[in-house]
Amino acid sequence: MIKRIKLLDREIEYDLQRKRVKNINLRIKPDKSITVSANPRVPESRIERFILEKQDFILSALEKYDKVQVSLPKPKQYIDGETVKVFGQDLTLKVFLSKKNYVEIGDSFIKLYVRSIDDLSLKKKVLDKWLYKQVEEIVTSICEKVYPLFKKYCGDFPTIKFRKMTSRWGSCNFVRKILTFNYALINAPIECVEYVIYHEFTHFIEPNHSKKFYLALSNFLPEYKERKKKLQKISIIL
DSSP states (O other), X not given: OEEEEEETTEEEEEEEEEOSOSSOEEEEOTTOOEEEEEOTTSOHHHHHHHHHHTHHHHHHHHHHHHHHHHHSOOOOOOOTTOEEEETTEEEXXXXXXXXXXXXXXXXXXXXXXXXXXXXXXXXXXXXXXXXXXXXXXXXXXXXXXXXXXXXXXXXXXXXXXXXXXXXXXXXXXXXXXXEEEEGGGGGSOHHHHHHHHHHHHXXXXXXXXXXXXXXXXXXXXXXXXXXXXXXXXXXXXX
């Protein structure tokens, strides 16, 4: 249910979802969509008071995402001369007409071969498939190297999954022993990818971001702060 409310001088829309939850929950996505979930028994007046109490946080988040959207690059057209990031390295795209769809990579170029150079969706699909495969292979390989350091904390090798995420580079379900990584890691240098992997593995020791967590992380990756700062400058959006 879409609702509206005025916060200072800005009117916002939010999607009110009634769920069997204990607390009123608020979520703001990078596309600036706002979702509020609350128990069916909670009156709308209480929900509105909750939103007003959070107005500084909401407006600050919206302002941040406004700036991010302004700085986002234009959508790719998948034509010669465009830049494609492969683990932090800027490669120049070259597109070729071919009987088969595939990708080749060189020192400074990435070559995209497609059956139709005028088919934007085809070019995107072929290139994305290749880029996602690189993320899966590299991340899995690093996880296999890191795993022995954490084996006594997580037991068997965890399940590794991949998906697009808008606000996180990775996540750890320490109960089900699942590590999930963002395909957007293709934008990050390998040292930052390693940081994300060490970070998520460390959650098998400490599930939250307490002082104990960062102490444990520093034991495995002493330079994690430098890598984290570098990662924070990289776009998490594909």
